[in-house]
Amino acid sequence: MNYLDEQFIKTTNQRNWLLKTDKLSKEFAERADYYDRNGVFPFENFDALKEEGYLHLTIPKEFGGHGVSLYEFLLVQEKIAQGDGATALSLGWHLGLMMHLHVTQKWDKEIYKRVCHEVISTKALINSAATEPNSGSPARGGKPETIAVKENGHWIINGKKIFTSLAPALHYFIVPATIEETGEIGDFLVPRSTTGVVIEETWDTVGMRATRSDDLILTNVHLPENALVERKEKKERPSAQGWLLHIPACYIGIALAARNEAVSFAKTYQPTSLPHPIKEVPEVRRKIAEIDIKLTTARTLLYSTANKWDETPQEERGKLAYDLAVTKTVVTNTAVEVVDLAMRIVGGQSLYYSNPLQRYYRDVRAGLHNPPSDDITNKIIGDRAFRE
Known part of the structure; x- marks a missing residue:
């Protein structure tokens, strides 16, 4: 590490994380060209991250994680990106969401605890699949064309999402959909193993090629009633995330x-x-x-x-x-x-x-x-x- 790496280290714990991450970052740098040229997901990098416990970096200690602060999360994120930007951005979505879910506590606590347990015990990865071909990013206020219909005590979801980073490696997708009955927008927790969940390999960009942000296709996906993990509230001012x-x-x-x-x-x-x-x-x-x-x-x-x-x-x-x-x-x-x-x-x-x-x-x-x-x-x- 050089003096720029040292610039914002404040504690011994932060230094230890940076030294550990520096080794991984150097390994990732050696493979970055291969993943970029071939446009393939960096599974080998994620195997190393899983082995070293990085997937539960932002899970609170009470649920078995490392419970790092936002400041510490960013130090690690920045260092990984020096080795491979696509790996860092992909990991950042997973870690950031796990932090966000704990901070906001909008999910049922038992569902969040279960996901935390799976991240730690089975190395599960999670990300949001929110952007759509016509409505674009949710940040611009577009309403999802993905539709959720309630029928006989369960949900049926149909739709298409694009820019689904980590698509080949995800175990869970957080899918915003318009609830047909009320017109509300809800977030649904969709396990990859669910029938009707398909990844369409469409990622063909010049940058961040290894994130494999492919399309997610949902065709008559049946989910239990508690798969609706959050009902969205309309925000008139920018939210603080x-x-x-x-x-x-x-x-x-x-x-x-x-x-x-x-x-x-x-x-x-x-x-x-x-x-x-x-x-x-x-x-x-x-x-x-x-x-x-x-x-x-x-x-x-x-x-x-x-x-x-x-x-x-x-x-x-x-x-x-x-x-x-x-x-x-x-x-x-x-x-x-x-x-x-x-x-x-x-x-x-x-x-x-x-x-x-x-x-x-x-x-x-x-x-x-x-x-x-x-x-x-x-x-x-x-x-x-x-x-x-």
């Missing part, structure tokens, strides 16, 4: 990897026109300084927001919705800028498929499309200014 900071943590981790690649290149690359490596060139040093300033600024915002979340009582966290939205926008856009600067230092060689920078460039841009997107953040911040 601290767990979503796993998204910017992932992308700034990718940016850190790009920075390190550029520094390493500058130390060794010496064109025939120079009597020394390009690290001695003032413009190269200026760009590295600019990168480090951007990283320090963005990460300071990220970890101060996470710390604020951890220290704020649950009933007052709604006030942090704006902080969270601003943090995601600033950190993710900074990550894109840092990767671009790193590629300018390396030059044309950064576009070679053999160079990880081209993968960082493709992966980091995906963050611009994760929630909340920049236009939504700009709207809510602008609305707040004129409302007050």
Whole structure:
């Protein structure tokens, strides 16, 4: 680890987690190109994460998990992303949701305890499958076209979801659907083994290829009555979901990897026109300084927001919705800028498929499309200014 890794470590426990994660991250980096080129899910990486107990990192201690704080979760997320961004983003959805479900306590406690037990004992993975072809992301207010019908004491669900990250590895899907009888939107817990659940392999992107965010097809899926785990409430103002900071943590981790690649290149690359490596060139040093300033600024915002979340009582966290939205926008856009600067230092060689920078460039841009997107953040911040 370098001084940038050390920058935000505050406790011995955090250092221990980072040292442990650093080893895994280096292993993941060696396999990242293979998973990216072939567009396959990184099962080997997840086997290692399962073996080391990372799947229950955010499960509270009372249910057998490690019970880490949001701050600690982000430290781990950022470090994994330095090795493989797709692995980090995939793990982040699972860990973030497990944290969110505990914090909000909107599920029946026994159902949550059962899922926690399965995560720990059988290494089960869970993620939300919310985005649809026509309604888009729920963050934009679209009503699900996936329909849930109640019949003879059970639910029948039909619909299609896209962008289902971890699709090949999931054991549970959290599926938002419109309840036909009332028009309400409900979240349904759908086990992968249920008849009528099919994964359609459609993921064909240039970035985050290894997340395998394929389509989920639900055809006459029969579920018990208690599969309805939450009825959604209409929200007029942005909701405060601290767990979503796993998204910017992932992308700034990718940016850190790009920075390190550029520094390493500058130390060794010496064109025939120079009597020394390009690290001695003032413009190269200026760009590295600019990168480090951007990283320090963005990460300071990220970890101060996470710390604020951890220290704020649950009933007052709604006030942090704006902080969270601003943090995601600033950190993710900074990550894109840092990767671009790193590629300018390396030059044309950064576009070679053999160079990880081209993968960082493709992966980091995906963050611009994760929630909340920049236009939504700009709207809510602008609305707040004129409302007050």
